[in-house]
Amino acid sequence: MDGNGRWAETRGLSRSEGHREGLKATRRAVEFFANRGAQALTVFAFSSENWQRPREEVEALFDLFVSAIEAELPELIERAVRLRFIGEREDFPEQLRQRMTEAENATGVNAGMTFVVALGYGGRWDILQAALRWVREARNGEPDFETFESYLSTAGLPPLDLLIRTGGEQRISNFLLWQSAYAELCFLDVLWPDIDETALQAALDVYARRQRRFGCTGAQLQVHDA
Ligand code: FPP
DSSP, X not given: OOOHHHHHHTTTOOHHHHHHHHHHHHHHHHHHHHHTTOSEEEEEEEXXXXXXXXXXHHHHHHHHHHHHHHHHHHHHHHTTOEEEEESOOTTSOHHHHHHHHHHHHHHTTOOSOEXXXXXXEOHHHHHHHHHHHHHHHOOSSOOOHHHHHTTSTTTTSOXXXXXXXXXXXXXXXXXXXXXXXTOEEEEOOSOGGGOOHHHXXXXXXXXXXXXXXXXXXXXXXXXXXX
């Protein structure tokens, strides 16, 4: 969800106002993907590296997350969306951690789309914590890919099909590194607060035109499809 800061700065607003506008865009994205039957939508709301931002921006983001969880919960329940947080939450303020746990518990039985919010998340952190847990917990043998995936924070989620980055940058910035091995990447020039149905549909259209070969040849896929 890149571009909140630039969106605000070009309007002479504070970066926090950009994040507040970004929250509205997040709401539009959840609605868009839930209406199209997506099984899961994951947003990168705070990376492990975002801790390095100015203290006041980090605190304003935490306040926004607390009020967003409170404000959005009834709508998420109404839409049968299951909320899940991934990332290292240990250093978050107690109030935020509490809201996160309450929201996960309140939506845990919902059968609709899973809305995953990555907070304090980093792809390298995820792989490392999975490896450490496996070493601590696994008793026999070496993990295969499937077993290892069950230790990642995204365990149980469907494979990542499409990774969209807004804001014009073309990099993954430590998002779902393991999970994006065969994801289609789509980079949009739109700043996140400007995200709307047209831009999201454009990303889905790009995805629909891609041929996903997973290491096979195009001819092999044709035989398989026939
Ligand atoms: C990156 O844009 C955006 C963030 C670090 C924060 C994103 C958070 C939200 C949109 C709120 C969503 C809240 C919930 C609970 C899901 P940037 O600040 O790096 O933008 P820039 O590249 O223009 O500076």
